[in-house]
Amino acid sequence: MKSGLPDFNGTLYQMLLAAARDAVGLAYCPYSNFPVGAALLTYDGRIYKGANFETVTFTQTKHAEEVALLAAFSDEVFVRAQRAGVDRLHTFEALAVFVPKKLGLMPCGNCCATLAEVFRDQFIIAITGPGNADFEVVRFNALAPYLMHREDVLESARPES
Numbered sequence: 001m002k003s004g005l006p007d008f009n010g011t012l013y014q015m016l017l018a019a020a021r022d023a024v025g026l027a028y029c030p031y032s033n034f035p036v037g038a039a040l041l042t043y044d045g046r047i048y049k050g051a052n053f054e055t056v057t058f059t060q061t062k063h064a065e066e067v068a069l070l071a072a073f074s075d076e077v078f079v080r081a082q083r084a085g086v087d088r089l090h091t092f093e094a095l096a097v098f099v100p101k102k103l104g105l106m107p108c109g110n111c112c113a114t115l116a117e118v119f120r121d122q123f124i125i126a127i128t129g130p131g132n133a134d135f136e137v138v139r140f141n142a143l144a145p146y147l148m149h150r151e152d153v154l155e156s157a158r159p160e161s
């Protein structure tokens with residue numbers, strides 16, 4: 001859709017929400033028993049799933065959103081996007097998150113900091129219930145408006161003239 005909001009009830013977004021629900025089944029969370037599923041929608045309509053992967057060290061635990069991003073990265077999503085003339089900040093359209101034990105939960109601060117490398121005004125969708133229409137949408141910039149971005153660092157790292 002070129003103007004306005006995408007059709008969140010349309011087939012593509014319903015597939016994205018279904019993928020986030022489905023991803024929960026992939027979660028490896030023996031310590032928290034708090035499964036999280038995530039799904040990323042790319043510019044070209046592909047969907048990548050992720051689930052949390054915990055380790056006994058806890059600090060090495062990977063969140064569902066990170067796993068989905070790394071799945072897309074490993075599948076060369078940025079290579080394809082670059083070839084298609086799509087820049088890094090427009091490679092993804094949306095991220096859906098499903099936390100069955102805490103419906104409506106949005107990505108945590110750590111995940112937002114990771115997503116900020118490739119997200120700006122993408123849609124973040126939290127599933128809030130069992131139905132297809134049970135979800136909440138927020139723009140990434142509204143969810144995490146004060147994050148440090150790549151541009152901030154690169155700009156200040158330039159030599160002064």
Ligand SMILES: [Zn+2]
Pocket residue numbers: 063064065107108109110111112
């Ligand atoms: Zn997180």
